[in-house]
Amino acid sequence: MPEGDTIYRLARRMQPLVGTVVESSDFRVPRFATADLSGARVLSLVPRGKHMLTRFDHDGRAVTLHTHLEMDGEWSIVGHGKLLPRRLMGDARLVLATSGPTAIGLRLPVVELLPTEAEHTVVGHLGPDLLDDTRPAPEVIAEATANLEAQPDRPLVSALLDQRLVLGLGNVWVNELAFLRGHLPFTPVGRVEVEPLIRLAVRAMRFAVRPGGPGRVTTGNTRPGERYYVYGRTGEPCRRCGTKLQFSPEIPNEPGVRHTWWCPRCQT
Numbered sequence: 372m373p374e375g376d377t378i379y380r381l382a383r384r385m386q387p388l389v390g391t392v393v394e395s396s397d398f399r400v401p402r403f404a405t406a407d408l409s410g411a412r413v414l415s416l417v418p419r420g421k422h423m424l425t426r427f428d429h430d431g432r433a434v435t436l437h438t439h440l441e442m443d444g445e446w447s448i449v450g451h452g453k454l455l456p457r458r459l460m461g462d463a464r465l466v467l468a469t470s471g472p473t474a475i476g477l478r479l480p481v482v483e484l485l486p487t488e489a490e491h492t493v494v495g496h497l498g499p500d501l502l503d504d505t506r507p508a509p510e511v512i513a514e515a516t517a518n519l520e521a522q523p524d525r526p527l528v529s530a531l532l533d534q535r536l537v538l539g540l541g542n543v544w545v546n547e548l549a550f551l552r553g554h555l556p557f558t559p560v561g562r563v564e565v566e567p568l569i570r571l572a573v574r575a576m577r578f579a580v581r582p583g584g585p586g587r588v589t590t591g592n593t594r595p596g597e598r599y600y601v602y603g604r605t606g607e608p609c610r611r612c613g614t615k616l617q618f619s620p621e622i623p624n625e626p627g628v629r630h631t632w633w634c635p636r637c638q639t
């Protein structure tokens with residue numbers, strides 16, 4: 372599933388759209404079936420967690436296209452005037468043909484247009500974005516830390532996944548961060564040193580989005596199956612101490628928590 376670093380990389384891949392003019396738009400969602408962005412100029416692409424805000428100047432009106440990737444949505448960028456093979460186009464929710472590339476949104480659960488000044492109604496509830504490069508990192512870290520510390524009773528992984536508190540961490544990151552900081556995943560936030568954990572998250576995620584870099588990796592080893600310490604490694608030995616890793620499918624009363632892995636020896 373997409374995490375903040377995935378969306379950040381996606382926004383970078385979509386940058387060639389900025390400055391182009393929409394030649395035709397095809398909204399394949401009922402609510403905006405008649406919407407038409409023809410003639411609109413793409414001003415910017417702003418990733419916010421798993422949300423993408425694409426801002427346009429449409430005949431002097433500031434319009435934002437809001438999309439969300441949820442679990443398996445994606446954007447495909449193809450050459451001018453091109454489309455994807457027919458078997459893939461069935462998944463298209465939006466086709467934006469521009470004076471530059473064509474952008475095709477596939478399986479997007481959220482596709483909507485709104486005035487740019489109303490963006491807060493769709494992303495205003497979100498916490499600070501750990502990959503927001505328009506703000507100083509210390510400010511982002513301080514805000515995220517304060518948000519998390521205000522929820523001392525929440526299990527750590529659950530709070531870290533709560534996009535209202537901090538934005539950009541998905542299940543891979545929260546499992547790996549709990550391991551790297553030596554915390555059991557369900558430790559209450561109040562018993563965790565939050566600030567160093569968030570600082571580490573920012574450093575690791577910024578590394579993951581470095582152009583030409585290795586992508587998401589926490590072990591430093593980019594060989595297949597070696598990238599993570601605990602994520603996805605049910606029953607396998609801990610890379611540090613050899614103890615069999617534990618796995619939990621969910622937490623009662625915490626529907627936001629997904630599959631969780633940890634080392635019972637390294638994490639306390």
Ligand SMILES: [Zn+2]
Pocket residue numbers: 609610611612613614634635636637638
């Ligand atoms: Zn271990």
